[in-house]
Amino acid sequence: xxxxxxxxxxxxxxxxxxxxxxxxxxxxxxxxxxxxxxxxxxxxxxxxxxxxxxxxxxxxxxxxxxxxxxxxxxxxxxxxxxxxxxxxxxxxxxxxxxxxxxxxxxxxxxxxxxxxxxxxxxxxxxxxxxxxxxxxxxxxxxxxxxxxxxxxxxxxxxxxxxxxxxxxxxxxxxxxxxxxxxxxxxxxxxxxxxxxxxxxxxxxxxxxxxxxxxxxxxxxxxxxxxxxxxx
Amino acid sequence: xxxxxxxxxxxxxxxxxxxxxxxxxxxxxxxxxxxxxxxxxxxxxxxxxxxxxxxxxxxxxxxxxxxxxxxxxxxxxxxxxxxxxxxxxxxxxxxxxxxxxxxxxxxxxxxxxxxxxxxxxxxxxxxxxxxxxxxxxxxxxxxxxxxxxxxxxxxxxxxxxxxxxxxxxxxxxxxxxxxxxxxxxxxxxxxxxxxxxxxxxxxxxxxxxxxxxxxxxxxxxxxxxxxxxxxxxxxxxxxxxxxxxxxxxxxxxxxxxxxxxxxxxxxxxxxxxxxxxxxxxxxxxxxxxxxxxxxxxxxxxxxxxxxxxxxxxxxxxxxxxxxxxxxxxxxxxxxxxxxxxxxxxxxxxxxxxxxxxxxxxxxxxxxxxxxxxxxxxxxxxxxxxxxxxxxxxxxxxxxxxxxxxxxxxxxxxxxxxxxxxxxxxxxxxxxxxxxxxxxxxxxxxxxxxxxxxxxxxxxxxxxxxxxxxxxxxxxxxxxxxxxxxxxxxxxxxxxxxxxxxxxxxxxxxxxxxxxxxxxxxxxxxxxxxxxxxxxxxxxxxxxxxxxxxxxxxxxxxxxxxxxxxxxxxxxxxxxxxxxxxxxxxxxxxxxxxxxxxxxxxxxxxxxxxxxxxxx
Numbered sequence: 001x002x003x004x005x006x007x008x009x010x011x012x013x014x015x016x017x018x019x020x021x022x023x024x025x026x027x028x029x030x031x032x033x034x035x036x037x038x039x040x041x042x043x044x045x046x047x048x049x050x051x052x053x054x055x056x057x058x059x060x061x062x063x064x065x066x067x068x069x070x071x072x073x074x075x076x077x078x079x080x081x082x083x084x085x086x087x088x089x090x091x092x093x094x095x096x097x098x099x100x101x102x103x104x105x106x107x108x109x110x111x112x113x114x115x116x117x118x119x120x121x122x123x124x125x126x127x128x129x130x131x132x133x134x135x136x137x138x139x140x141x142x143x144x145x146x147x148x149x150x151x152x153x154x155x156x157x158x159x160x161x162x163x164x165x166x167x168x169x170x171x172x173x174x175x176x177x178x179x180x181x182x183x184x185x186x187x188x189x190x191x192x193x194x195x196x197x198x199x200x201x202x203x204x205x206x207x208x209x210x211x212x213x214x215x216x217x218x219x220x221x222x223x224x225x226x227x228x229x230x231x
Numbered sequence: 232x233x234x235x236x237x238x239x240x241x242x243x244x245x246x247x248x249x250x251x252x253x254x255x256x257x258x259x260x261x262x263x264x265x266x267x268x269x270x271x272x273x274x275x276x277x278x279x280x281x282x283x284x285x286x287x288x289x290x291x292x293x294x295x296x297x298x299x300x301x302x303x304x305x306x307x308x309x310x311x312x313x314x315x316x317x318x319x320x321x322x323x324x325x326x327x328x329x330x331x332x333x334x335x336x337x338x339x340x341x342x343x344x345x346x347x348x349x350x351x352x353x354x355x356x357x358x359x360x361x362x363x364x365x366x367x368x369x370x371x372x373x374x375x376x377x378x379x380x381x382x383x384x385x386x387x388x389x390x391x392x393x394x395x396x397x398x399x400x401x402x403x404x405x406x407x408x409x410x411x412x413x414x415x416x417x418x419x420x421x422x423x424x425x426x427x428x429x430x431x432x433x434x435x436x437x438x439x440x441x442x443x444x445x446x447x448x449x450x451x452x453x454x455x456x457x458x459x460x461x462x463x464x465x466x467x468x469x470x471x472x473x474x475x476x477x478x479x480x481x482x483x484x485x486x487x488x489x490x491x492x493x494x495x496x497x498x499x500x501x502x503x504x505x506x507x508x509x510x511x512x513x514x515x516x517x518x519x520x521x522x523x524x525x526x527x528x529x530x531x532x533x534x535x536x537x538x539x540x541x542x543x544x545x546x547x548x549x550x551x552x553x554x555x556x557x558x559x560x561x562x563x564x565x566x567x568x569x570x571x572x573x574x575x576x577x578x579x580x581x582x583x584x585x586x587x588x589x590x591x592x593x594x595x596x597x598x599x600x601x602x603x604x605x606x607x608x609x610x611x612x613x614x615x616x617x618x619x620x621x622x623x624x625x626x627x628x629x630x631x632x633x634x635x636x637x638x639x640x641x642x643x644x645x646x647x648x649x650x651x652x653x654x655x656x657x658x659x660x661x662x663x664x665x666x667x668x669x670x671x672x673x674x675x676x677x678x679x680x681x682x683x684x685x686x687x688x689x690x691x692x693x694x695x696x697x698x699x700x701x702x703x704x705x706x707x708x709x710x711x712x713x714x715x716x717x718x719x720x721x722x723x724x725x726x727x728x729x730x731x732x733x734x735x736x737x738x739x740x741x742x743x744x745x746x747x748x749x750x751x752x753x754x755x756x757x758x759x760x761x762x763x764x765x766x767x768x769x770x771x772x773x774x775x776x777x778x779x780x781x782x783x784x785x786x787x788x789x790x791x792x793x794x795x796x797x798x799x800x801x802x803x804x805x806x807x808x809x810x811x812x813x814x815x816x817x818x819x820x821x822x823x824x825x826x827x828x829x830x831x832x833x834x835x836x837x838x839x840x841x842x843x844x845x846x
Binding site: 012013015016017019020023024025027028029030031038044056057082086088208211213 | 240242243244248249252253254256406482484485486533534535536537538567569
């Protein structure tokens with residue numbers, strides 16, 4: 001049976017990369033004695049997958065993982081897992097799927113909170129104006145580096161359609177917090193760091209790039225123009 | 232606590248930031264205000280290497296068992312992290328509470344290899360602790376060091392306040408206890424050092440002075456204050472079963488060198504290989520019982536979630552009830568998909584049954600260490616294995632489906648001739664031929680034979696402690712002799728950098744004057760010397776010249792048996808007479824068989840081997 005769970009990844013544990021997180025879960029399943037299903041073959045692997053892995057250094061309130069296991073009550077699963085997991089990585093929800101649909105293919109949007117300092121104080125209106133004008137541009141280009149063997153190829157990409165919205169959430173002197181919904185997954189993907197680089201390059205916001213802290217608030221699926229949570 | 236905003240900024244910019252965050256499974260979190268003694272344990276290399284050290288896990292848990300004591304970890308930050316920390320003026324901190332190292336009572340280093348000594352200075356500097364022991368005040372932590380390299384403490388005597396010689400489990404707690412009492416009473420740095428100098432296994436260098444002869448050798452050691460021992464006896468645990476053994480170990484978030492449960496099954500070694508320092512200093516042999524090991528392994532697997540248990544010791548196949556142990560472990564773990572691995576296999580005691588048992592779970596490459604290419608030279612170094620052993624074992628493993636074989640050798644061993652050196656190639660080719668001599672349908676996999684040669688470094692407390700190291704030119708000549716003779720794409724030949732081995736030889740058998748060399752080399756930018764990309768040979772040589780020191784005096788010189796050696800004041804339990812006897816036998820190409828059969832009179836106390844004369 002497939003159990004779909006959400007979990008958070010906070011504080012210092014945002015510095016653990018995706019592969020290390022997979023190993024952490026694997027060991028935690030062992031310690032919590034979760035009846036995982038294993039792949040067949042010479043070197044059997046437990047069957048679980050995490051959707052749209054976070055980049056190193058980004059916190060998250062809500063990540064998704066599908067786990068293939070023999071039935072175990074949801075409450076018991078959560079209790080056992082949260083006991084062995086670190087405080088900053090905890091399972092927040094778990095539901096058995098009625099219809100199997102891979103979590104990775106479902107995700108198409110990611111919602112982020114981005115906190116940063118600007119070099120010179122600006123008013124709320126000024127900042128909103130700068131952002132909205134920027135979003136109205138016909139194209140917003142970024143440069144992507146693509147590795148082809150040893151060669152690195154630069155490629156230009158218009159990200160305008162990958163940005164859902166940017167909302168100014170809070171401003172306190174030179175500290176700014178925005179929320180942004182951007183594309184994620186196989187059908188268009190934008191990294192929040194690339195978004196910030198482009199915003200800083202094209203506008204007069206003057207962002208202290210070292211101060212940027214990113215938190216993922218959630219991941220979303222889309223069906224018939226409706227955006228919804230996959231759990 | 233250090234400035235967290237700065238730390239966050241720094242972590243964003245460095246490679247593998249999880250090296251610096253702590254918080255792993257089974258790491259401790261204690262209230263700094265409530266504990267009475269704070270101990271920072273340091274492995275002077277990066278996290279990934281240091282976390283694979285078994286001793287760390289033992290001492291960490293041992294100290295933290297005590298309510299009043301706290302042990303936290305600190306490693307050498309990798310160069311990118313160091314740069315960022317210096318840029319932000321962020322002092323070095325412990326992983327657990329992110330507290331500045333200098334606010335601890337003790338900073339203890341484990342000395343696993345000589346080429347980590349510059350990292351010790353770098354760690355002190357990043358912690359803003361005075362580099363020289365004589366410059367430290369009541370405000371500074373005590374800097375101590377232990378581990379195998381502490382058997383010759385002199386090369387870093389200027390930097391270390393006191394050394395622990397031998398096994399640390401009991402003595403560390405004794406020292407911390409004394410400290411606690413001192414702190415509660417009339418506290419004084421000097422008085423504390425005086426009182427612990429009386430504890431067996433503790434060496435405080437500042438209480439001694441050295442007088443040199445005109446030729447640079449040691450005339451005598453002088454004891455400067457009364458009541459401290461002139462000879463330092465090592466510490467040793469009597470019974471491993473009743474000794475503290477951790478039931479949990481910290482599980483790193485990132486992949487480290489040994490990503491598995493590591494369990495000690497015995498200490499000591501009975502083979503008496505004449506180049507091997509560990510084989511001498513860890514005597515006598517003491518085993519943990521099968522039941523104890525199985526019980527601990529089970530608890531460790533439970534508390535870590537690891538899927539592999541590695542049984543560690545100097546020569547795992549010597550464990551007297553190995554077959555029983557392996558069978559019991561496999562029984563227990565097969566269901567849980569937990570694998571068991573045995574590093575340090577020897578060809579001679581290689582048990583085919585054991586290999587078969589282990590193989591049920593996982594099959595990896597096999598490594599053997601004949602150490603020398605010819606039988607003559609293996610006799611000189613007392614590596615009691617024969618070509619026949621190798622042939623038997625290798626033909627078996629090929630039939631069983633292994634196809635990746637690694638062979639370890641040394642070059643520059645005493646009495647070595649070109650013929651001995653060429654034996655490396657001959658052995659590697661022999662292994663290759665054995666594979667292809669099998670009928671085609673019996674060969675499995677793709678054969679890969681790797682022969683690796685390291686450059687012999689004579690070490691203190693071995694029968695070769697008097698021997699001069701091979702010169703660099705000779706090392707290169709011999710290495711190329713083998714390298715150029717191997718012309719087969721199934722056989723690879725690797726070798727270690729002779730330059731690094733030369734420096735290692737200088738420091739390993741150095742005296743107190745070597746402290747100045749290490750300090751100056753560090754000032755000129757040397758660190759992570761054990762990492763080929765950071766090793767600055769030219770800077771070291773330049774520093775030797777600048778200080779008017781002769782590296783060859785330490786590395787290449789043959790010592791007479793009468794010379795006062797810098798480490799003679801340490802008593803490792805094995806007698807000097809035994810080492811001399813073994814040295815003489817080596818020159819005569821006489822082997823000394825394993826002491827499990829008959830006592831060889833090495834002088835160690837508390838040995839329980841059959842026929843041990845000192846029981």
